[in-house]
Amino acid sequence: MTAENKPEHLYIHVPFCRTICFYCDFCHVVYTEEVADRWLDALTIEAERLRDVKNLKTIYIGGGTPNSLSDFQLRRLLDLFAHIQCEEYTVEINPESLDQEKVEILRDHGVNRISMGMQSSDPEELKMMNRHHTMEDLRNAVNLLRQAGIENISLDLMYSLPGQTMRILKKSLEDAVSLEPAHISIYSLTIEENSVFGRRGYTTADEDTEADMYEWICKVLPAYGYEQYEISNFAQKGKESRHNLAYWHYRDFYGFSAGASGKEGHLRYDKPRNLKAYIADPFTREEIPLTREEERFEHWMMSLRMVQGMDLEEFRERYGISFTECYPEITHSLIQRGLLECDGKYLRCTKQGYPIMNEILEEYL
Ligand code: SF4
Structure with a gap:
């Protein structure tokens, strides 16, 4: 890094x-x-x-x-x-x-x-x-x-x-x-x-x-x-x-100590929940390498929680592909059904979509 x-x-x-x-x-x-x-x-x-x-x-x-x-x-x-x-x-x-x-x-x-x-x-x-x-x-x-x-x-x-x-x-x-x-x-x-x-x-x-x-x-x-x-x-x-x-916004962050998680580059990691294991080796961690596809989905999943939604330009700059190119049909269908809305800059849940966010995300999976 x-x-x-x-x-x-x-x-x-x-x-x-x-x-x-x-x-x-x-x-x-x-x-x-x-x-x-x-x-x-x-x-x-x-x-x-x-x-x-x-x-x-x-x-x-x-x-x-x-x-x-x-x-x-x-x-x-x-x-x-x-x-x-x-x-x-x-x-x-x-x-x-x-x-x-x-x-x-x-x-x-x-x-x-x-x-x-x-x-x-x-x-x-x-x-x-x-x-x-x-x-x-x-x-x-x-x-x-x-x-x-x-x-x-x-x-x-x-x-x-x-x-x-x-x-x-x-x-x-x-x-x-x-x-x-x-x-x-x-x-x-x-x-x-x-x-x-x-x-x-x-x-x-x-x-x-x-x-x-x-x-x-x-x-x-x-x-x-x-x-x-x-x-x-x-x-x-x-x-x-x-x-x-x-x-x-799916930014990277250091996670320190037992029970913490972190994300650095294309790697997510979990520190041990067991305090004895942490004390024995403070650098021990379980690493989960992320594919580009996983990162794109996680980015969407995290951004959707915000009322403003996801910044589409930021997504494109980060992954070199637009969000709608990644998920064309699902996104179109969710907008048609009134569960997502797009103002050209942000894609977000509508008022009807917000309470059923998990179901929306499942469609992307
Ligand atoms: S047990 Fe500790 S960590 Fe859990 S909610 Fe209570 S104060 Fe917070």
Whole structure:
């Protein structure tokens, strides 16, 4: 890979949480100081790959829960990338374990965007999910961040939770908006087999309720000044997540640490989810070489998530062939059926197409 086409984005996965949410099957283990120290030793070795990298567009530290680390460990983690300048530097946090000291560590290392796990404001729902924060914790965390000058705050919420009613969802969303975040991500719950919810046989809301909830969310958030720019993401003007936009524009990105994925050139890779395997060899990864055809399809799949759709000129420049030449009949048929639309520059889902995006993609497969 030449210097010109090195990734401009970096994702680092922190695989620790203080407690485990019952819906979650991400790569995480319950935090212990000793294991986190060994993980940091491994990450220090892996971070050597970026020793000569001085500039990136975005860095995103997700998890897991990055602020489950001790103050000393959080500082150690951020020090590894302190030589890199970037435009957007996001860290995911959970509100209950954020205090003044941690906020100062984040700010002093140039973190300028926070993605905070809220999920719901309903105490019963939070308890059902095994989440240990309150609205008060959330308010305090937002205030601490603002006082430190970190204004770019995103809140993560969920809908279609077991037993959730429209009334509870509305209250959660109103509570979220009352904190005036710059950005809101809201995902429908998927019950993962390996999560506690999966093992206990919990179910999401039925299909019709879920569709009603989504329709309502897409109507109400713009009314509060949050424009939808992706299927699950809404932002105040100019506050879209640049890091996530890079994924949806199918850009390359480094993926560091256990449980991360990355894409560099024509190679996608997954780092081991097993923490012991990562600590034993921080460079180990499963590599998936991509054919041009696979890249074109993945590019389309990611771009379709955005409200603006896919930039047709960018596609042609990147692959040396126009999108309609790649998929002439299917695209024509989907436009005829009112599921896709094209304004000459972008190809995107219509309002009718958006909720059945997966079915649209299946036609391309
Ligand atoms: S949802 Fe986040 S905080 Fe909860 S267990 Fe999963 S990674 Fe940890």
